[in-house]
């Protein structure tokens with residue numbers, strides 16, 4: 001008993017000190033945020049930003065050609081070969097037949113029967129994506145990994161020492177030299193104009209859109225080139241008689257807002273070469289995670305695995321709703337003696353439950369060697385990139401993907417715990433006594 005009271009007072013002491021530290025930090029953070037907002041205001045409105053957009057040309061096809069040189073010069077389609085598969089990437093030779101990515105494979109095959117169809121290899125694509133991230137990370141201070149093969153780089157301020165266009169050109173040359181993959185880029189004052197620029201520079205090209213020429217550069221292009229314009233918006237605008245960006249530029253912003261709501265305003269701004277969004281620094285440490293502490297320590301492996309499945313499902317749902325993929329899984333165990341162990345492994349980019357559940361489970365098996373009572377388990381997904389739409393490109397099991405999509409729709413509508421795997425049920429709160437950890 002005496003011992004208990006002692007530790008309780010210790011705990012209180014710890015808590016007070018902690019609170020003081022937190023208060024001090026709050027004040028500091030407030031000041032920091034205030035200074036940052038002044039900086040960003042200046043940065044956006046008064047500095048000429050220098051933003052590079054880099055994109056690998058038909059990335060999946062190019063990687064396939066590195067591994068299988070016989071594919072060079074041929075029309076190549078990468079994607080699911082089943083009738084319901086879609087084209088994930090196609091070579092420029094295939095594009096001449098009117099094929100584009102996201103087109104149903106069956107239609108692509110009709111357009112170009114001689115095309116070589118390759119089932120994707122996420123492992124290789126992830127490997128090259130990491131190599132390119134590393135090269136860029138070594139060369140520039142701030143970059144955003146927008147997808148598996150696409151990057152934004154902020155070179156603002158670098159022009160004082162070295163021309164930004166020259167810097168970007170050298171970076172491109174370095175990537176080509178080290179990976180042998182074709183790449184294109186564009187440099188302008190914002191992300192939208194640079195992204196459109198890269199599209200115009202392809203393949204294996206580069207382009208600079210100097211300050212003040214953004215509107216002129218965009219004017220003759222099709223409205224489809226604006227990053228936010230998908231099929232639905234495109235058809236709507238076409239029905240209004242809008243085909244070229246120049247027509248959008250001349251329309252009043254209010255009309256766009258009336259027709260397309262808030263999106264209309266953003267599209268109008270983009271069409272006029274206005275985009276203040278920042279390059280978001282890419283960090284491999286950026287992650288999502290979940291953990292659970294048990295009230296009663298446990299060695300029930302079956303129950304633990306069920307909880308891990310439930311936790312993985314929760315995180316994969318989060319990944320997919322944020323349109324993200326992960327390339328690194330970490331499992332954490334804390335034993336009843338408070339010793340904590342983690343184990344992680346790199347994986348090809350994925351957002352699929354069954355792939356991640358298997359990884360988590362095998363990591364847990366490797367990690368849980370001690371057969372001691374467990375106090376806490378946790379899972380973390382890191383090395384996240386945008387590109388949720390790419391998660392299903394090479395999956396053969398179409399039914400599985402459709403199942404996930406259906407489950408996600410149900411969760412979106414009826415709440416996160418509306419539907420789950422039977423094995424993971426132990427994890428979900430409404431099947432547990434409040435905060436009781438494991439069902440007994």
Ligand SMILES: [Mg+2]
Pocket residue numbers: 055056057058059149150
């Ligand atoms: Mg690309």
